[in-house]
Amino acid sequence: MANMEPILDQLIDQLTQDENFIPSSRQSVLDSLVHAIRKEQKTRKAVRLNFICTHNSRRSQMAQIWAHAAAVAFQIPHVKTFSGGTQTTAFHLNAVRAMRTLGFKITLSDQQPDHMNPRYEVSVGTGLPVLICFSKQFEQSLPSDTPFIAVMTCSDADQNCPIVPGAISRIPLTFEDPKAFDGTEKAQQEYLNTAINIGREIISVFRRL
Numbered sequence: 001m002a003n004m005e006p007i008l009d010q011l012i013d014q015l016t017q018d019e020n021f022i023p024s025s026r027q028s029v030l031d032s033l034v035h036a037i038r039k040e041q042k043t044r045k046a047v048r049l050n051f052i053c054t055h056n057s058r059r060s061q062m063a064q065i066w067a068h069a070a071a072v073a074f075q076i077p078h079v080k081t082f083s084g085g086t087q088t089t090a091f092h093l094n095a096v097r098a099m100r101t102l103g104f105k106i107t108l109s110d111q112q113p114d115h116m117n118p119r120y121e122v123s124v125g126t127g128l129p130v131l132i133c134f135s136k137q138f139e140q141s142l143p144s145d146t147p148f149i150a151v152m153t154c155s156d157a158d159q160n161c162p163i164v165p166g167a168i169s170r171i172p173l174t175f176e177d178p179k180a181f182d183g184t185e186k187a188q189q190e191y192l193n194t195a196i197n198i199g200r201e202i203i204s205v206f207r208r209l
Helices: 006-017 024-043 059-073 093-102 155-160 187-207
Strands: 047-053 079-085 105-108 120-123 131-133 148-152 167-171
Touching (some): 006 059, 006 187, 024 047, 024 148, 024 167, 047 059, 059 131, 059 187, 093 105, 093 187, 148 155
Parallel strands (some): 047 079, 047 148, 148 167
Antiparallel strands (some): 120 131
């Protein structure tokens, strides 16, 4: 693997071995995402994955970070990851904490145009590209007229966005929302569970590219 944080190296190795925990009902969706990425790899210089959820605060952010890490770990070139929502809120602190717990280096960016929606720098290893993560609408995630694969990470956004402008493929890779546990003693563990489940499936996809 590439020069990643050792804890992330170990975690990705472990999740690669844990693919049997992925329900068989999810395999067809993961296969669809693998197929969509492979198709883009054959026809374009860059593959852009835009993970979309309603608020771009939890699952879509986690998925973008995991896809970035997986592309580095498995040395998949020319894959760029983005995320966005149908509304703008903020990268939720519980989601930030969960990803930090797993080993991602997440720090506040020096540039903070909106303190209600802070920008975070996310690193998976020294000398590797850094993501700037904050909540935004999916149309703002990348320049207009730029083709991308839309990965719908929540059922609400999937159901309420019949058309995603700019999407050349659309994959409904939805996850349960840990928001339901906010303010409870189960929040930390449930956010971790969600982060791990997302990571396991994203890693399963990139391992096959």
